[in-house]
Amino acid sequence: MNKIGYSLSTGRLSWENLRRKPFRSACLIIVVSILAFTLFGGSILVSSLQNGLTSMTKRFGADMMVVPAGNASKAEAVLLRGEPNFFYFDESLVTRIAQTEGITQVSAQCFLTSLSTECCDDLVQLIAFDPATDFVIQPWIAEVRSAAIADGQLVVGSRIEINSDGSIKLFNRNYPVAAQLSRTAAGFDTSIFMTRNTMDLLIDAAHKEGYAFIADREPKGSISAILARVDSKADAESIARSIKRNNQNVDVLVSQGILAGITGALQGLVVYINSFSIILWVVAVVILTAVFSGSVNERKKEFAVLRILGATRRKLALIVLSESALAGLAGSLAGIAAAGLVVFPFSTYIGLRLGLPYIQPGFGGVLGLILFSLVLSFAAGPLAAVYSAMRIGGAEAYFTMREGE
Amino acid sequence: MLLEIKELTKEYKRNGAPFSAVKDVRLSLDTRDFVSVIGRSGSGKTTLLSMTAGLLKPTGGSVTLEGRNIFDLKDEELSFVRNARVGYIPQGMSLLPNLTALDNVRLPFYLSKREGDAAAKALSLLDQVGISHLALIYPKQLSGGEQRRVSIARALINDPAILIADEPTGDLDADTTAEIMKLFGRIAQNGTAILLVTHEPDTISYGNRVYVMNAGTLTGKTETG
Ligand SMILES: Nc1ncnc2c1ncn2[C@@H]1O[C@H](COP(=O)(O)OP(=O)(O)O)[C@@H](O)[C@H]1O
Ligand SMILES: [Mg+2]
Numbered sequence: 001m002n003k004i005g006y007s008l009s010t011g012r013l014s015w016e017n018l019r020r021k022p023f024r025s026a027c028l029i030i031v032v033s034i035l036a037f038t039l040f041g042g043s044i045l046v047s048s049l050q051n052g053l054t055s056m057t058k059r060f061g062a063d064m065m066v067v068p069a070g071n072a073s074k075a076e077a078v079l080l081r082g083e084p085n086f087f088y089f090d091e092s093l094v095t096r097i098a099q100t101e102g103i104t105q106v107s108a109q110c111f112l113t114s115l116s117t118e119c120c121d122d123l124v125q126l127i128a129f130d131p132a133t134d135f136v137i138q139p140w141i142a143e144v145r146s147a148a149i150a151d152g153q154l155v156v157g158s159r160i161e162i163n164s165d166g167s168i169k170l171f172n173r174n175y176p177v178a179a180q181l182s183r184t185a186a187g188f189d190t191s192i193f194m195t196r197n198t199m200d201l202l203i204d205a206a207h208k209e210g211y212a213f214i215a216d217r218e219p220k221g222s223i224s225a226i227l228a229r230v231d232s233k234a235d236a237e238s239i240a241r242s243i244k245r246n247n248q249n250v251d252v253l254v255s256q257g258i259l260a261g262i263t264g265a266l267q268g269l270v271v272y273i274n275s276f277s278i279i280l281w282v283v284a285v286v287i288l289t290a291v292f293s294g295s296v297n298e299r300k301k302e303f304a305v306l307r308i309l310g311a312t313r314r315k316l317a318l319i320v321l322s323e324s325a326l327a328g329l330a331g332s333l334a335g336i337a338a339a340g341l342v343v344f345p346f347s348t349y350i351g352l353r354l355g356l357p358y359i360q361p362g363f364g365g366v367l368g369l370i371l372f373s374l375v376l377s378f379a380a381g382p383l384a385a386v387y388s389a390m391r392i393g394g395a396e397a398y399f400t401m402r403e404g405e
Numbered sequence: 406m407l408l409e410i411k412e413l414t415k416e417y418k419r420n421g422a423p424f425s426a427v428k429d430v431r432l433s434l435d436t437r438d439f440v441s442v443i444g445r446s447g448s449g450k451t452t453l454l455s456m457t458a459g460l461l462k463p464t465g466g467s468v469t470l471e472g473r474n475i476f477d478l479k480d481e482e483l484s485f486v487r488n489a490r491v492g493y494i495p496q497g498m499s500l501l502p503n504l505t506a507l508d509n510v511r512l513p514f515y516l517s518k519r520e521g522d523a524a525a526k527a528l529s530l531l532d533q534v535g536i537s538h539l540a541l542i543y544p545k546q547l548s549g550g551e552q553r554r555v556s557i558a559r560a561l562i563n564d565p566a567i568l569i570a571d572e573p574t575g576d577l578d579a580d581t582t583a584e585i586m587k588l589f590g591r592i593a594q595n596g597t598a599i600l601l602v603t604h605e606p607d608t609i610s611y612g613n614r615v616y617v618m619n620a621g622t623l624t625g626k627t628e629t630g
Contacts, residue, residue: 008515020503310488
């Protein structure tokens with residue numbers, strides 16, 4: 001008796017209708033799941049990109065960056081994508097730049113790249129800052145470590161792997177890691193930071209180990225970049241132009257310009273994803289409407305029988321709606337799960353492929369997006385069925401059952 | 406009087422001109438009546454039964470069931486009357502394909518709020534119509550006669566006051582027809598009124614009154630039994 005111990009509620013009838021029409025049900029579920037997949041995947045993408053941009057903007061503590069002439073694009077690659085590079089000019093430039101009208105703060109940095117075989121899978125960017133003048137790296141370190149970092153210690157980006165003993169090997173020597181920074185989605189994530197003294201120590205030690213640096217000049221005593229802040233009333237672009245005019249051997253990168261480029265690319269992508277989602281939603285509702293009205297037409301006789309047996313119009317509408325709701329729910333869950341299987345394991349790869357800052361939202365954010373896509377894709381089902389439900393509820397003509405029909 | 410049909414008329418348009426599928430039909434049934442209506446195909450039998458069960462709005466006339474004109478009722482009330490007081494056996498195959506025989510039989514039980522064991526009742530009805538062994542079979546795998554038995558059992562699940570049958574033996578062989586008609590005889594004896602339409606003259610001997618339907622008009626009352 002267990003096999004028949006259920007009651008024939010509306011939900012049960014809908015369930016049997018779906019179960020006994022596997023092809024039609026599969027079509028419904030697949031359409032909804034494609035929709036849910038796109039909505040969830042798309043919204044994760046959009047919010048990750050927005051997160052990435054926010055965090056990157058926060059980390060661009062300087063208004064401009066002065067680098068040796070001809071190295072602007074290399075410097076941008078270091079900042080945005082962490083592509084390791086080095087270039088040098090003379091320390092004396094720091095004073096000249098500091099004296100430029102409109103500049104309020106300057107600090108020098110020195111770049112070096114690690115050897116590929118040592119600490120990490122790839123070459124890693126080493127960035128040395130001057131603790132006395134730095135206004136970019138230290139506030140950021142302060143978020144994860146209250147004490148200042150001592151000479152000889154390293155601070156690493158979020159994607160650098162640390163040895164189990166808490167150190168990192170550079171030029172055949174181990175250096176202790178004092179802190180690991182939070183994610184930025186910028187090149188900083190694969191960079192290693194240290195004070196200028198530490199870098200000099202590191203270079204000396206490297207010489208002792210027999211390494212030579214194949215630059216046109218020794219990094220010791222040289223600098224790679226000068227970070228500068230400008231007066232809030234001054235125009236960074238025009239200051240940059242005047243610096244270039246007065247110093248033939250430099251290039252100037254303006255943060256606003258770099259970020260504007262990224263913001264533009266990102267906005268384009270977001271608009272594209274959003275429009276695609278909206279169009280897909282409309283298309284899905286149209287397809288589902290066609291499927292439902294087709295199936296209702298095909299099942300006229302079935303509904304006529306239900307009516308003959310004493311089902312109210314409301315009941316017929318409820319059966320159709322709950323069929324669509326069941327299919328909608330199954331499709332939404334399947335689509336979101338499938339999107340999750342793509343988006344979460346491959347988030348790093350997606351970020352790299354897009355070439356844009358990409359930081360996935362936290363647990364709460366993801367939950368919100370799941371809910372958002374669940375509601376929207378689920379709603380497509382019942383919304384598409386409303387028309388059919390109203391039609392069966394409304395017309396009476398075909399309740400006269402005629403032979404052969 | 407259980408059922409009173411007065412001046413019932415249904416007009417349709419054919420090639421732009423109105424014609425009456427059912428015309429001024431008068432008919433009364435009492436609790437123990439077993440009424441047969443015989444008429445050829447197209448004479449208006451199905452139209453008459455559909456209006457009697459409130460499935461189709463007439464152009465004129467009234468249908469009074471247990472003292473109430475069913476066309477005065479709201480959809481919820483009329484649906485309830487149809488569910489609880491009328492057992493309707495539609496013409497042709499009318500089982501829901503996605504439900505087993507048992508579920509088809511007990512489906513009307515769940516269309517209004519009710520207490521009781523629908524499954525046990527459905528099984529006992531399937532037993533009465535002689536096919537309890539097919540309870541968990543889907544309609545596709547049932548023969549025409551078996552399907553008809555299921556729809557008869559289904560019409561009885563809520564203990565209706567009247568059973569309305571539209572050509573219940575229409576596509577069955579002679580032996581099965583005889584068995585089904587005997588079944589109707591037993592149902593009538595148990596106190597359920599029966600209104601049955603047919604186009605086969607040999608089925609009319611089972612009722613106690615016979616009418617002839619011809620081009621929408623009902624004539625020739627004959628008392629039998
Ligand atoms: N919805 C309709 N529209 C137009 N004509 C109809 C409609 N339903 C039935 N008819 C016509 O009414 C007549 C009676 O039909 P019906 O009651 O089904 O006859 P029967 O059941 O006796 O075979 C037929 O001529 C049929 O074509
Ligand atoms: Mg007919």
